[in-house]
Amino acid sequence: xxxxxxxxxxxxxxxxxxxxxxxxxxxxxxxxxHRLPLMMEREWHRDCVAxxxxxxxxxxxxxxxLAVPRSRCPGCGGRISALDNVPxxxxxxxxxxxxxxxxxxxxxxxxxxxxxxxxxxxxxxxxGFGAAALLAACLSWSLLALALxxxxxxxxxxxxxxxxxxxxxxxxxxxxxxxxxTAVIGAMAGYxxxxxxxxxxxLTTGKEGMGYGDFKxxxxxxxxxxxxxxxxxxxxxxxxxxxxxxxxIALRSHDRTKPIPFGPYLAAAGWLCLVWGDVLAGMLAVGSxx
Numbered sequence: 641x642x643x644x645x646x647x648x649x650x651x652x653x654x655x656x657x658x659x660x661x662x663x664x665x666x667x668x669x670x671x672x673x674h675r676l677p678l679m680m681e682r683e684w685h686r687d688c689v690a691x692x693x694x695x696x697x698x699x700x701x702x703x704x705x706l707a708v709p710r711s712r713c714p715g716c717g718g719r720i721s722a723l724d725n726v727p728x729x730x731x732x733x734x735x736x737x738x739x740x741x742x743x744x745x746x747x748x749x750x751x752x753x754x755x756x757x758x759x760x761x762x763x764x765x766x767x768g769f770g771a772a773a774l775l776a777a778c779l780s781w782s783l784l785a786l787a788l789x790x791x792x793x794x795x796x797x798x799x800x801x802x803x804x805x806x807x808x809x810x811x812x813x814x815x816x817x818x819x820x821x822t823a824v825i826g827a828m829a830g831y832x833x834x835x836x837x838x839x840x841x842x843l844t845t846g847k848e849g850m851g852y853g854d855f856k857x858x859x860x861x862x863x864x865x866x867x868x869x870x871x872x873x874x875x876x877x878x879x880x881x882x883x884x885x886x887x888x889i890a891l892r893s894h895d896r897t898k899p900i901p902f903g904p905y906l907a908a909a910g911w912l913c914l915v916w917g918d919v920l921a922g923m924l925a926v927g928s929x930x
Contacts, residue, residue, distance in 0.1 A: 676789065679706075726740055775816060826869075826870060
């Protein structure tokens with residue numbers, strides 16, 4: 641009880657605490673981003689083998705999930721100890737290299753941890769002490785994981801997007817971020833808008849412009865934030881995505897024929913609307929001359 645009173649009465653303490661928690665969660669996000677696509681590929685492979693060769697005995701598969709096996713160095717295979725797995729600090733103390741073999745550890749790991757920490761601190765500042773901040777932090781960290789997975793693999797796993805959708809409807813039973821009716825309409829509209837764009841583009845060009853994971857992600861954002869913020873999310877994501885894509889093509893760092901994932905831009909726009917939705921919606925209204 642004393643801790644709750646301290647956090648409720650000291651916004652700075654709550655911001656620091658949720659930011660520190662974000663650093664820890666960021667370390668787990670790195671694990672999810674690396675392992676979840678591999679887990680999906682292994683499951684698809686097992687399903688294909690079982691379908692094509694139903695009578696063949698399948699060898700026992702090595703346990704591989706988000707918890708097992710323990711993290712190892714990709715260079716020497718040495719286990720990473722708890723001391724070497726402290727968010728950001730361990731990377732700095734080791735100077736970005738494995739303690740055992742000196743293999744370089746990508747700077748992306750501490751960057752992701754730092755971003756997760758900043759996201760936690762920002763939502764703590766925005767919503768204050770309470771359930772709304774904790775739920776907003778969960779949404780933030782989930783969006784970070786989805787953005788990175790889509791950037792790496794062009795996948796938006798159902799195991800994240802669908803629970804987010806249902807959780808968004810659940811939390812808005814209590815009008816946490818928006819009214820329940822706007823959340824339900826937001827979930828439906830979020831899916832149908834991108835689904836319609838997908839089919840219009842496919843019928844016009846014969847190509848697929850986006851994946852079904854994008855529909856589910858926008859549906860989840862609609863469930864959390866409500867349908868009034870969907871135009872802001874879509875326009876912000878499309879605008880930033882187009883700018884980045886054209887810049888990459890102009891700098892010749894991206895092949896024109898290679899698709900650019902839309903999920904990272906949807907996730908970024910959704911998080912900005914979570915924190916500053918009213919401001920962005922107002923800017924959109926002014927820009928539209930409304």
